[in-house]
Amino acid sequence: MYKSAPLPFVGQKRMFVKEFIKVLSQFPADTVFVDLFGGSGLLSHIAKRTKPESTVVYNDFDNYRCRLQHIPQTNRLIADLRDIVADKVPRNKPITGELRKRIFARIEQEERVVGYVDFITLSSSIMFSMKYKLSVPEMRKETLYNSIRKSDYPTCPDYLDGLEITSCDYKELFNQHKDTPSVVFLVDPPYLSTEVGTYNMYWKMADYLDVLNVLAGHSFVYFTSNKSSILELCEWLGRNRSLGNPFENAVKVEFNAHMNYNASYTDMMLFKKEAV
Known part of the structure; x- marks a missing residue:
């Protein structure tokens, strides 16, 4: 459970x-x-x-089930963001300047090439606690923080098992x-x-x-x-x-x-x- x-x-x-x-x-x-x-x-x-x-x-x-299906892709995106700020931005500190530009460029690449970004999960890694934005333009108005998850989200193929979904x-x-x-x-x-x-x-x-x-x-x-x-x-x-x-x-x-x-x-x- x-x-x-x-x-x-x-x-x-x-x-x-x-x-x-x-x-x-x-x-x-x-x-x-x-x-x-x-x-x-x-x-x-x-x-x-x-x-x-x-x-x-x-x-x-x-x-929500669509977000669950994209966990492997979301993990890859967050891993790339983790690499961008690695050893450059302390934990929970603002991401600014060139690193901020690189963060947005990587997210826009994901949207352009893959066609899907889980912005809610992404927000929890690069924005202040409990702040969620659903697009890059909305995120650009906010300060980014290095709250990037240190490990992958586990896939959970059994989470919705047995439910009648509508x-x-x-x-x-x-x-x-x-x-x-x-x-x-x-x-x-x-x-x-x-x-x-x-x-x-x-x-x-x-x-x-x-x-x-x-x-x-x-x-x-x-x-x-x-x-x-x-x-x-x-x-x-x-x-x-x-x-x-x-x-x-x-x-x-x-x-x-x-x-x-x-x-x-x-x-x-x-x-x-x-x-x-």
């Missing part, structure tokens, strides 16, 4: 693994888990490893399974008031709030943070009174997360098991 995603992903729930496994233990062995916002696939992976007889549907809306809007997937007996929805949407630039979607406030509709009347495991906009949430609930409070009687687990030296927030996991 992987306890963290094989490649970097914004918002992966590795800090909740132990608590998530405890929650999974409360559901029958043949439960159907539907991971509406699959992200890195970590929740789906753990659900399947913990409950091997279960059906786990992983919504790979961000095409890629669609979460509402479509929810409608497909909302009447499935004893279904449990794993709900980890992009957080309110946090950076969502690496997700393949653009969300307005109403989009975040609409997600709450999938919780009513179903068992779920839901993730959010203390950076959500409570006032707007309450206003929305006032206009949708029939929903009530989907978190009533839910159990909450919190974890204080640190993005970098001066930014932190509280991650939260809430779960609820509906009576059969």
Whole structure:
């Protein structure tokens, strides 16, 4: 069982693994888990490893499996960047001048010749912690740092084994399974008031709030943070009174997360098991 995603992903729930496994233990062995916002696939992976007889549907809306398939290529690119700065730039110090130019030239060569660059994984090696850019023009606006990984990312051909993989809007997937007996929805949407630039979607406030509709009347495991906009949430609930409070009687687990030296927030996991 992987306890963290094989490649970097914004918002992966590795800090909740132990608590998530405890929650999974409360559901029958043949439960159907539907991971509406699959992200890195970590929740789906753990659900399947913990409950091997279960059906786990992983919504790979961000095409994480494509990044996994390109791990060997990504390793070669990062190895070349490692060679460029070797013995020239101290660890975690800025990459400047000619070396910075060579870094960008190598990335552009990769795009031109190979046609694919995993910019999220690349960002974790040459940018400040938790900063991710998805193109060379975006990266040129930032300071580069020598945070280059010292070893290759391991290939992980078994990471998604046993999962039913789809890629669609979460509402479509929810409608497909909302009447499935004893279904449990794993709900980890992009957080309110946090950076969502690496997700393949653009969300307005109403989009975040609409997600709450999938919780009513179903068992779920839901993730959010203390950076959500409570006032707007309450206003929305006032206009949708029939929903009530989907978190009533839910159990909450919190974890204080640190993005970098001066930014932190509280991650939260809430779960609820509906009576059969």
